[in-house]
Amino acid sequence: MTLKNALKTSVRGLRTNRSRSLLTILGIVIGITAIILVMSLGQGAQNLILGQIQSMGSKTIAIAPGRHPTGISDSLSTFTDSLKNKDVEDLQKKSNVPHLSRIMPIVFGSETATRGNKIHQTTIFGVNNFFAEIYNIYPEQGRLFTDEEIASKAGVVIIGSKAKEELFDSDEEALGQKIKVKSQSLRIVGVLPKKGQFSFISFDDALIVPYTTAQQYIFGIKYYNRVVVEADSEQNVDRTVEDIKTTIRNNHNITDPNKDDFFIETQAQAMDMVSTILNVLTLFLAAIAAISLVVGGVGIMNIMLVSVTERTHEIGLRKAIGATEKNILTQFLLEAILLTLIGGIVGIILGASFSFLASIILTKFAGLNWGFTFPISAALLGLGVSAGVGLIFGIYPARQAAQKDPIEALRYE
């Protein structure tokens, strides 16, 4: 018997029980839909976040104090005050780091901002004007800081849109007004536009002040939490990283690189890390969705067993007129695989459609630049998995059919 005729026979078998066949594949349809949806959305999220990281510039290099934390409990012990003003000054010297184009020290921390009887719990970022370019956010009212304000540790602040809502009535003008953080009075020189809570990095809640001001008057510290450096070109990033390491090690009298009291992260590393995390997350969710496939597979096995019993006569007849056990096994196995494959294809179409809908909704209502992506790998996986489910859960009923005694099968009423 040729495969073509075996297929024809199986298709006919499925057709005679059309509504039952459709109900049977429902479990597979749902399972594959879920997997495709998760994988497609996961890919979309990854593209979105990586896009945002990339928009910060592939030339930026972040220097953090301490060593690379090895775990959550480790991150506290790695906290140090190793990044000092001298490091920033030395890094700026052309003789030390020739390809450095810009540098931004960052200090940050949680504080409470007050204005009259209004209170707002906020995150304070001490930065310079470079932040606006990196995070692509510019004041919609007012301006950035002047060099003079940064140098003189002036009490000026750029506030996020949400912080403004918390501290001011809706019709109040914020620009030029004063708010208080600790005992320091800060004059508002700029208001940031609303970015939306789905954005990767949000300054909606935050207060932005010159790093000099934040260091001295708000946190009272002499070190930096981060230093961000931009290389003059992408090709020079690796070289610049090495130059930075040499400079800081010299400053800190470190000879053994294993004893570094700072670590460096480039944009490429950050992207690697984020995509690794998102991949793991996507796989995890897809694995949960795959459980429904097992349930669907058991459903298929159940129905196939019923079908085999119901068609005992047919099996007996086929054997009597010359079908071998292999012929019968092939017929029922193909029926199971066809069922799950059809379920898989429907699931892929549904999953892709839902993902497309989700991308429209996320773009329209959440204000995200969410592009619809349909990973071919997910579709192939879906097809492979559904065929596999058919094979695994179809083999038992098919064997039962193949091993039926033709006499018993013909006698069966």
Added chain:
Amino acid sequence: MKLIEVKDLEKVYQDGEVKTPALQGVSFGIEKGEFVAIMGPSGSGKSTLLHILGFLDHSTKGEYRFEGKTINDYSKNELAQIRNKKMGFVFQMFNLLSRTTVLENVKLPLIYSDIKESLWNEISLKAIEQVGLSHRVNYETSQLSGGEKQRVAIARALVNEPSIIFADEPTGNLDSKSGGQIMEIIEALNDKGQTIILITHETYTAEYSQRIIKLRDGAIESDERVLERKHTHKDHFVK
């Protein structure tokens, strides 16, 4: 060489401790072109005998030679092949595929044969013509009368041009008119040289054959030539 030769055939069904003998030492031979009826009351072992002769079952003891070769020499797959190429089956319950056309039903044995697919339609249509159902080729079997269904079954048995046709109570589920038509077809096939083994418990059906083997309690009670054969055109069946 006889087409079929059995010697001291025994069959015992075993269900746990209980042994039920169905055949106890049956011996006979059937020549090519013969039309033999096997008769007996229910429980006499005639169905068991037919199943063994048709390679659907094995005897417990004794020898069965088909075309001179002992059945034990064949593997399971070879038995299936011989059933497909050399045997045709007609059952009391028709055993047609439902929701399937006459043509597809008749074609069924060809799927399992090594005959070229391009010839299937032609061969099947010829078999359907032989049983007089050419006007029903594309009907679904559920739309047919009992007699027509059995004619489809006969066409299906014929389609591989078998050496022998086994008919197990082919008229058992039919009214006398349809039954007569079926016997007419079977008789006509035999006239053309087709070997036929017919199982029946009705004497008037058995008398169309050339020879009647009567079974009782798993043994041959008698094996006699039919002296006055019935013929469809002059018997009590209305044509």
